[in-house]
Structure formats: structure tokens, C-alpha cells
Amino acid sequence: MSYIQGETGDWEIVIGLEVHAQVISNAKLFSGAATAFGAEPNSQVSFVDAAFPGMLPVINERCIEQAVRTGLGLKAQINLHSVFDRKNYFYADLPQGYQISQYLQPIVGKGEIVLDLPDGSSRTVGVTRLHLEQDAGKSLHDQHPAKTYIDLNRSGVALMEIVSEPDMRTAEEAGAYVRKLRSILRYLGTCDGNMEEGSMRCDVNVSVRKPGAPFGTRCEIKNVNSIRFVMQAIEYEARRQIEIIEDGGKIDQETRLWDTTKFVTRSMRSKEEAHDYRYFPDPDLLPLELDAEWVEEIKRTLPELPDDKKARFIGEYRLSPYDADVLVSEKARADFFEAVAKGRDPKLAANWVTGELFGYLNKAGKEIEESPVSAENLGGLIDLIADNTISGRIAKEVFEAMFETGEKPADIVEKKGLRQVTDTGAIEASIDAVLAANADKVAEFRSGKDKLFGFFVGQVMKATQGKANPALVNEILMTKLKG
Amino acid sequence: MTGLTHLTMAAALDGLAKKEFTAVELTEAHVKAVETIRPLNAFITETPEQALTMAKASDARRAKGEAGPMEGLPIAVKDLFCTKGVPTTAASHILDGFKPEYESTVTSNLWRDGAVMLGKVNLDEFAMGSANITSHHGNVISPWSPGEVGNWSRQLVPGGSSGGSAAAVAARAALGATGTDTGGSIRQPAAFTGIVGIKPTYGRCSRWGVVAFASSLDQAGPMTRTVEDAAIMLRSMCGFDPKDSTSVDMAVPDFRTALTGDIRGLKVGIPKEYRVEGMPAEIAAIWDQGIAWLKEAGAEPVEISLPHTKYALATYYIVAPAEASSNLARYDGLRYGLRVEGASLKDMYENTRGAGFGKEVRRRILIGTYVLSAGYYDAYYNKARQVRTRIKWDFDEAFKQCDVILTPTAPSTAFAIGEKMDDPIQMYLNDVFTVPASLAGLPGMSVPAGVGSDGLPLGLQLLGRPFDEETVLRVGQVIEKAAAVTATPPFMA
Numbered sequence: 001m002s003y004i005q006g007e008t009g010d011w012e013i014v015i016g017l018e019v020h021a022q023v024i025s026n027a028k029l030f031s032g033a034a035t036a037f038g039a040e041p042n043s044q045v046s047f048v049d050a051a052f053p054g055m056l057p058v059i060n061e062r063c064i065e066q067a068v069r070t071g072l073g074l075k076a077q078i079n080l081h082s083v084f085d086r087k088n089y090f091y092a093d094l095p096q097g098y099q100i101s102q103y104l105q106p107i108v109g110k111g112e113i114v115l116d117l118p119d120g121s122s123r124t125v126g127v128t129r130l131h132l133e134q135d136a137g138k139s140l141h142d143q144h145p146a147k148t149y150i151d152l153n154r155s156g157v158a159l160m161e162i163v164s165e166p167d168m169r170t171a172e173e174a175g176a177y178v179r180k181l182r183s184i185l186r187y188l189g190t191c192d193g194n195m196e197e198g199s200m201r202c203d204v205n206v207s208v209r210k211p212g213a214p215f216g217t218r219c220e221i222k223n224v225n226s227i228r229f230v231m232q233a234i235e236y237e238a239r240r241q242i243e244i245i246e247d248g249g250k251i252d253q254e255t256r257l258w259d260t261t262k263f264v265t266r267s268m269r270s271k272e273e274a275h276d277y278r279y280f281p282d283p284d285l286l287p288l289e290l291d292a293e294w295v296e297e298i299k300r301t302l303p304e305l306p307d308d309k310k311a312r313f314i315g316e317y318r319l320s321p322y323d324a325d326v327l328v329s330e331k332a333r334a335d336f337f338e339a340v341a342k343g344r345d346p347k348l349a350a351n352w353v354t355g356e357l358f359g360y361l362n363k364a365g366k367e368i369e370e371s372p373v374s375a376e377n378l379g380g381l382i383d384l385i386a387d388n389t390i391s392g393r394i395a396k397e398v399f400e401a402m403f404e405t406g407e408k409p410a411d412i413v414e415k416k417g418l419r420q421v422t423d424t425g426a427i428e429a430s431i432d433a434v435l436a437a438n439a440d441k442v443a444e445f446r447s448g449k450d451k452l453f454g455f456f457v458g459q460v461m462k463a464t465q466g467k468a469n470p471a472l473v474n475e476i477l478m479t480k481l482k483g
Numbered sequence: 484m485t486g487l488t489h490l491t492m493a494a495a496l497d498g499l500a501k502k503e504f505t506a507v508e509l510t511e512a513h514v515k516a517v518e519t520i521r522p523l524n525a526f527i528t529e530t531p532e533q534a535l536t537m538a539k540a541s542d543a544r545r546a547k548g549e550a551g552p553m554e555g556l557p558i559a560v561k562d563l564f565c566t567k568g569v570p571t572t573a574a575s576h577i578l579d580g581f582k583p584e585y586e587s588t589v590t591s592n593l594w595r596d597g598a599v600m601l602g603k604v605n606l607d608e609f610a611m612g613s614a615n616i617t618s619h620h621g622n623v624i625s626p627w628s629p630g631e632v633g634n635w636s637r638q639l640v641p642g643g644s645s646g647g648s649a650a651a652v653a654a655r656a657a658l659g660a661t662g663t664d665t666g667g668s669i670r671q672p673a674a675f676t677g678i679v680g681i682k683p684t685y686g687r688c689s690r691w692g693v694v695a696f697a698s699s700l701d702q703a704g705p706m707t708r709t710v711e712d713a714a715i716m717l718r719s720m721c722g723f724d725p726k727d728s729t730s731v732d733m734a735v736p737d738f739r740t741a742l743t744g745d746i747r748g749l750k751v752g753i754p755k756e757y758r759v760e761g762m763p764a765e766i767a768a769i770w771d772q773g774i775a776w777l778k779e780a781g782a783e784p785v786e787i788s789l790p791h792t793k794y795a796l797a798t799y800y801i802v803a804p805a806e807a808s809s810n811l812a813r814y815d816g817l818r819y820g821l822r823v824e825g826a827s828l829k830d831m832y833e834n835t836r837g838a839g840f841g842k843e844v845r846r847r848i849l850i851g852t853y854v855l856s857a858g859y860y861d862a863y864y865n866k867a868r869q870v871r872t873r874i875k876w877d878f879d880e881a882f883k884q885c886d887v888i889l890t891p892t893a894p895s896t897a898f899a900i901g902e903k904m905d906d907p908i909q910m911y912l913n914d915v916f917t918v919p920a921s922l923a924g925l926p927g928m929s930v931p932a933g934v935g936s937d938g939l940p941l942g943l944q945l946l947g948r949p950f951d952e953e954t955v956l957r958v959g960q961v962i963e964k965a966a967a968v969t970a971t972p973p974f975m976a
Contacts, residue, residue, distance in 0.1 A: 047584070047585060050818055051813040051818070052583070052585075052818075052819065053565060053571065053573070053578065053581070053583070053694045053695075053813070053819075054564075054565045054583075054585075054587060054690075054691065054692040054693050054694050054695065055691075055692075056690060056691050056726060056727050056728065057728070058725065058726060058727075058728050059728065086809050088808075088809050088812060088855070090812065090815065090832060091828075092815075092817060092828055095813060095817070095818060096812065096813050097809070097811075097812020097813050097815060098809050098812055148828075150817070276856055276857045278808075278809070278852065278855035278856060278857075278860075279855075280805060280806075280809070280855055280860075280864060282698075283697070283698035283699035283729075283806055284695075284698050284728060284729065285728050285729075286728055286729060
């Protein structure tokens with residue numbers, strides 16, 4: 001446990017997260033309108049989404065399937081009977097005047113997420129529930145000095161609200177939770193997890209307490225849209241609450257906002273101003289009844305999820321838990337690694353993928369999917385090392401060229417003449433030249449200054465532009481020096 | 484050819500088939516009739532040009548041998564059904580200027596089967612009312628009102644909320660009209676104006692494109708002058724619609740073939756709880772008369788009990804406003820209809836909804852919001868849902884002992900405008916016999932059964948098992964024939 005040090009001693013943060021994840025589907029939750037991000041405002045709006053008179057919602061089966069898939073991925077209870085309710089409130093970007101959501105009977109019940117913490121340990125966080133609901137439209141306040149414009153493209157898009165138990169105790173855990181959840185959703189193909197585009201958003205519930213004491217009063221920080229902000233908001237909010245309590249005050253339950261420019265949380269509305277949503281079952285929709293066999297079918301099509309993959313990578317490839325974590329965090333990374341590792345030394349493959357490749361990608365701000373170096377080519381590079389065509393050192397140079405040009409390693413080696421010299425005659429000639437030019441150092445070495453061996457190797461490599469096979473250089477050099 | 488407007492649908496179909504007249508002639512006669520009955524304020528929007536265009540197309544189809552089941556029949560459409568390119572108002576100020584870009588499923592079905600649209604008829608605002616006095620477009624006057632046209636000695640209400648539909652059909656300005664029934668809005672006006680009105684089982688008619696009042700109760704149905712016509716029109720209106728999740732995927736029978744007149748051995752349930760205290764003698768008398776007619780035709784009356792009947796009205800007036808308060812939230816001035824600007828979004832909402840909704844609609848929104856509020860939800864809305872289930876069970880039990888249920892449709896004949904208007908509870912009592920079947924989702928029909936001491940129509944109501952409209956129609960026709968009501972409204976086109 002890591003506690004926050006206050007004036008009156010240690011404090012523990014209690015964190016629960018509500019994540020809104022936009023469902024990947026071509027059509028909206030209750031209408032046939034398209035869902036693509038970034039379209040012209042109000043170009044993806046049906047009469048249902050705009051709540052025209054007499055329009056009725058019809059459940060999109062694809063969205064239900066995605067929610068069930070997600071539930072199964074979270075090892076959660078799938079509720080074969082669930083109910084859609086109306087959550088009533090007025091806002092300009094909510095055309096119906098209510099959001100169709102699920103309240104008392106959600107489609108998915110209790111599940112869990114295993115967090116992989118930086119120290120290599122793991123921790124299980126409970127998932128309370130997952131329910132489906134409609135997204136609202138967007139208010140555009142910056143189009144006109146006095147007016148607000150409404151874009152309804154997002155209105156009616158399916159969201160999964162995934163609610164955690166208040167099981168997290170540090171900002172890092174909360175960050176790990178969001179990362180892990182996002183990873184699972186991406187593996188499942190149920191949400192793209194793109195927080196910048198708003199397809200994944202977090203409401204963060206934070207309270208503080210003395211270790212072992214009952215839960216304190218919580219504040220909810222709405223709509224936090226990056227993992228970094230989630231962590232910063234928790235840190236700030238916890239300290240704010242501790243200060244208030246230590247100064248003799250008490251926490252008011254309220255909804256707050258994270259100010260991304262001032263790095264503070266601000267009050268949005270108090271408990272007294274909270275909406276009375278007047279939830280009731282939507283009479284336009286019958287309760288949702290799922291067929292157990294259909295759920296089983298979905299279960300059979302689930303991909304291998306990060307936890308299982310990690311275990312397999314450790315077992316099958318003998319990777320360290322850390323490397324395995326890094327590789328499985330995204331399915332595309334894991335797939336890339338496996339393609340490289342196939343028929344090769346997995347440890348070497350992992351080193352090249354997590355070291356060189358991720359380093360270059362990071363610097364270039366690229367995702368694995370955009371990597372100029374294909375798995376096939378990286379594998380080819382490793383093969384060139386294995387068959388002594390190039391040395392590991394030269395391989396780094398080749399990799400750099402591969403990253404720049406996307407060319408095959410063998411072509412680069414040929415073009416740049418980087419093929420390793422294994423011709424003992426040529427190596428011997430180079431060594432002889434080096435020894436001749438450094439007769440004084442040879443004498444020093446022979447009188448016992450062993451450390452100079454490295455110097456000679458360096459000189460030989462320099463003379464051969466690094467292409468000499470290091471093992472041969474070592475061997476011949478040693479023989480000649482000792483001779 | 485004014486005689487054309489007095490035909491039944493069945494007779495008109497016959498005449499069209501025999502080429503005694505064309506759909507254009509039939510429609511022209513009705514277009515004129517619509518003009519004639521303008522003093523009744525039954526229509527909000529007349530569509531004579533569209534009617535004639537549709538009639539011409541209908542004649543062309545018939546000539547090609549492609550006549551549909553309602554080919555060439557001019558009808559009126561309750562202005563709660565969205566009609567493409569034709570203003571749809573729900574009789575509310577808040578839908579000013581709203582012209583849908585889509586056609587409701589029910590009206591699409593009617594046009595598919597050859598019907599011709601005469602126009603959009605008046606109703607209570609958002610179908611909330613029992614007298615057609617809450618319309619923003621003014622009240623509808625019953626063609627049964629005594630005295631000189633336009634200078635009536637007593638302005639009677641046509642009932643509601645489908646008052647314009649009832650008045651237009653009773654006054655011979657349309658062969659039939661669509662209605663919608665949430666708690667009795669087809670059956671009670673049918674009874675008040677001496678016509679037939681059937682609300683089918685919930686789920687028979689698609690609600691897609693019908694302006695919603697209370698989604699779990701709303702159901703469309705036909706209003707016609709005979710049971711046979713109701714059977715014809717109902718068949719065209721019904722049918723599964725994937726766009727309405729509560730629509731039921733069941734074959735639609737040819738209801739006309741159910742009209743055999745043979746009800747021998749049928750058990751007719753007479754619910755004892757419907758003999759409400761203070762029931763006027765003539766209502767009790769017509770009910771007894773109905774029982775006698777059915778007995779004569781070979782049916783067997785059985786007393787049944789629907790013990791939760793006394794809670795039905797209260798339950799209805801919680802459930803319906805609760806749903807309405809949410810359904811009407813979309814009328815916010817933002818996307819269509821009336822907008823009254825304000826300094827802030829909240830001001831705009833308040834200005835728009837304050838100006839756009841009439842008093843009765845505002846009352847029901849307030850009631851609905853209240854019964855769904857935290858702290859009151861369990862006592863009202865949840866309790867009402869539980870009682871609703873009990874009411875449904877009552878019917879399930881009753882239908883183990885009988886095949887159809889007979890009751891009066893309304894507790895009185897039509898009243899005059901101005902009466903019962905200060906006290907909403909008095910007004911709500913009009914629905915006492917009709918709401919239980921609405922809550923249970925059962926088919927219900929009102930059939931003309933006679934006239935009261937004031938010379939005004941009285942109706943009897945038949946309730947059936949879910950999706951057994953056929954028995955309801957068959958028994959209804961037996962009553963219709965036995966009653967053989969000859970009285971007609973003093974004012975007809």
C-alpha cells in the first residue's frame with residue numbers, strides 16, 4: 001500500500017472508475033445511422049437520433065453482441081434478461097429529452113480486471129457492471145459569439161459504461177486499470193479506446209480515508225479524457241480532500257471537472273443540484289432476452305486476451321514478465337512479436353522488438369501498425385545476425401536504414417557493403433597492419449597489460465569498418481598477440 | 484352524387500368494382516362533404532388535391548386489375564399520424580409548421596391498400612382528453628348537436644381524443660377514419676357519435692410514425708360506420724413492423740371472414756365490478772339489452788369478476804402521464820415546431836414549452852414528472868405498474884371462463900361543451916370502462932347499441948382475448964344487427 005502523507009498522518013485514496021467506451025459498430029445503438037468519427041456535422045443523423053415525432057428505437061443486434069463480447073472478456077456475468085430504461089433530463093444535445101440506458105438490470109454484471117503494475121506485481125480490480133446506453137450529441141460553443149450549435153452525429157451512438165468497484169488505491173493503479181481495460185477492449189475489437197477522439201472517457205470517483213477506516217465521502221470527476229489526466233486528477237483531488245479534512249472541514253459529495261489548463265478540479269454541481277433522472281423502463285423497447293446458446297457462440301469466438309497471452313509468452317517463449325507485459329499490451333505488438341519470433345530465438349526477437357523497434361517507433365510517434373519495418377524484415381535481420389552475415393553492431397546500423405527506407409535488410413547489407421568479413425586471410429592482414437602500427441602497445445600487452453586487448457579489437461574493427469567477424473577477430477588476434 | 488358519402492365501405496367497394504362510380508367521383512363527393520361539415524371543426528388540414536390525385540391513381544390501379552382491399556375509399560387521418568409532406572400537428576401549438584418527411588406505417592399500409600386521404604382530423608392535444616376540447620385548433624362539435632348548424636342550441640362534444648375522426652365519419656364526410664386509443668380514445672368517441680371503433684390488441688398496429696402519448700398504451704385502430712367496415716379497415720392497418728419493437732410478428736387475418744353471425748355457445752363475460760355506483764339507468768338498461776341480444780343469438784352470458792377494476796383509472800392516470808412526461812420532452816424548440824427564444828437555453832425551454840403546450844398537456848406532464856420523481860416513484864409509478872399486472876391477471880382469469888366480455892363503453896351519452904370542464908377528475912371518469920383493457924393491452928370495440936333518452940347514441944363495448952379481434956368483431960356485428968340503430972346525426976354532409 002502506498003499512502004499519502006498528511007499533517008495528521010497517512011491517508012489512503014479510494015478510487016472507482018466509470019469508463020464510457022464507444023462500441024465499434026457501423027450503426028448506432030437504436031438507429032441505422034452511421035457512426036464514423038469526424039464526419040461533417042449533422043451528416044450522420046436519422047430521424048430517430050434527432051427525436052422526430054413518432055420515431056422509435058430498434059435495438060442494433062451488433063451492439064448487443066459487442067457488449068456481451070466485452071462482458072465475456074471481463075470474465076463477467078452475462079445477464080440473459082436486461083432492461084433499457086429512460087434517463088430523463090433536458091439538454092440541447094439530447095434530442096429525446098432522455099437517454100436510453102440501463103439502470104437496474106444491466107446486460108453485464110460482476111467481472112474483474114487484473115492490473116499489471118510496474119513493479120511486476122498484479123492486482124485484481126472488480127468490475128461492478130457494464131451497461132449499454134446512447135451517447136448524446138455535441139454542443140459547439142465556438143461557432144458563434146452568442147449562439148450554440150448542435151452536432152447530432154454522435155447522438156445515439158452506442159456506449160458501454162463499465163463501472164469498477166472502489167478497489168483502486170493509487171493514481172498508478174487507476175492508470176493501469178484504464179490501460180488494461182483499453183487493451184482488453186482493443187483485443188476484443190469492441191472499442192477502439194481512442195481517448196483523444198472521445199471514444200473512451202472516464203468518470204473518476206475519489207475519496208480519502210485513514211487506513212482501515214470506512215470509506216469517506218466521494219467526489220466524481222467527470223469526463224476525463226486521457227490516462228495522464230486521470231492520474232493527475234486523482235492526485236490533485238486526493239490532496240484537496242485531505243487538506244479540507246485536516247483543516248477541520250468535511251467533503252461535500254459533488255460532481256467536479258478536471259481543468260486541463262490549470263491542473264485543478266473544479267466544482268460542477270453539488271448533490272443538491274444533482275438531476276433527478278426519473279429512470280423508468282423504456283416502453284418503446286421490450287426487455288432484452290438473450291439466448292444462452294448465442295452467448296456461448298460469442299464466447300467460442302473470443303480471441304486470446306492479454307492475461308492469457310502474457311502467461312503463454314512467459315511459458316512458451318521464456319520471456320520476462322516485464323517483456324511479456326510490454327508485448328501483450330497491444331494485440332498488434334504481440335502479433336508482431338510472434339511473427340518475428342517464429343522459428344527464431346524468442347529472447348532475441350523480444351529484445352529487438354521491445355528495444356530497437358519500440359524505441360524508433362516512439363521517437364517517430366508511430367504506432368506498430370505504421371512501422372516501416374515489417375515483422376518479416378525484422379526477422380530477416382535477426383537471421384542475418386544468426387548466420388554471421390552481419391554482426392549485432394552492424395545490425396543496428398542496418399535497422400536504422402530499414403526504419404528509414406523500409407527496405408529489406410539483405411538489400412541494405414549488400415548495397416552498403418556491410419557483409420561481415422569472415423575471410424581469415426583478410427582479417428589476418430588487418431590485424432597484422434594494426435599490430436605493426438602499434439608495436440609499443442604490443443610490447444605493453446605482452447608484458448602483462450591485458451586490458452589493451454580491447455584496444456586492438458577496436459582498432460581492427462575500425463580498420464575493417466566493423467565488418468570483421470568479431471569472434472574471428474578475437475581468436476586470431478589472441479593467437480597473434482600471444483605468439 | 485351525395486348518396487356516395489352515405490355508403491358503407493363495403494358498399495362503396497362493391498360500387499367501385501361494378502363501375503357504378505369511380506374513385507374520383509367518390510372522392511369528389513367526399514371532398515365536398517368535408518367542406519360542408521366545416522362548422523364542426525373536424526378537420527385541421529384538408530388535402531383535397533392530394534385526395535384527387537390519389538383517387539385518380541386508384542382508378543388507374545383498378546383499371547389494371549390491381550385493386551387493393553381498400554381501393555378508392557376516402558378516409559380521414561387523425562392528425563397524430565405523421566403524413567409525408569402534410570402538416571402534422573397533434574393538435575398542439577408546439578408542432579407549428581411541422582411537416583414530416585416520412586409517412587407513418589399505419590397510413591402507409593392504408594395507402595398501399597388503395598385508400599385515399601381526405602385530410603388530417605382534429606383531436607385533443609397530443610390525444611390527451613375525452614371531449615376534443617383541448618385542441619390548439621379549437622374544439623370539435625358533434626354532428627349530433629341539436630339546433631341549427633352553426634347556431635346549435637347545445638354544442639355537444641364528439642368525445643375524445645379521436646373526436647375529429649368520430650365527427651367526420653358520423654357526419655358522412657369520410658367512409659372511415661384512423662383513430663388512436665390510449666385509454667379509450669377510439670371507443671368513447673365512437674360511442675358518443677354512434678359509430679364503430681375498435682382498438683386492436685397492443686402490438687397489432689405499428690406505432691412508428693404516430694406521435695407518441697403513452698407508448699405502452701397507444702394503439703391505432705379504425706373508426707367506421709359498420710362493424711364490417713371496421714373489419715376491412717383494421718386488416719389494412721395491422722401488420723408487423725420491424726421499425727416498432729413492440730409490434731407483434733403475427734399473421735393478420737382477413738377479419739371480414741370472421742363475421743359469420745354465429746355466436747352460438749360463445750360465453751360472454753359480464754364483469755360485476757363494472758356495475759359502478761351511480762351508473763345511469765339507461766346505461767344499465769342498454770347493457771342488459773345487449774346481454775339479452777347475445778343470449779337470443781345463442782351465446783351464454785356468464786358473470787365474471789375483474790376485482791382490480793376499481794384501481795384501473797388511478798393506475799392509468801399514473802402510467803399514461805409518466806410516459807407522456809418523457810415522450811413530450813423532445814418538444815423543446817430546438818429542431819422542429821415552435822420555438823420561443825429566451826436569454827438562455829433554460830429560458831428557451833420554458834418559453835417554448837410554456838407557450839406550446841396547452842393546459843391539459845401541461846397538467847399531465849406535471850403529474851407524470853411527479854410520479855416518476857425520487858421519493859414518489861415507488862408509491863406511484865412502481866405501485867401502478869404492479870397494479871397494472873394485477874389487472875392483466877384479472878383478464879387472464881376471466882378469459883378462462885368466457886370468450887368475450889361485454890360492458891358499456893362510456894358512463895353517459897355525449898355531454899355539452901362546458902360541462903365537466905372545471906373538474907379534470909370528472910372528465911377522467913369518462914374512461915372508466917375503457918382503461919382496464921388498455922392497461923391489459925386487449926382488443927376492445929365500441930358498437931352502436933341504441934340511443935338514450937336525450938336521443939343521443941349509446942355504445943356497448945366488447946373486449947377480447949389478446950389477438951382475438953375476430954371474436955370481438957363477430958359478436959360486435961351481432962349486436963349491431965340486433966340493435967339496428969336507425970338514428971342519424973341531425974347534421975350530415
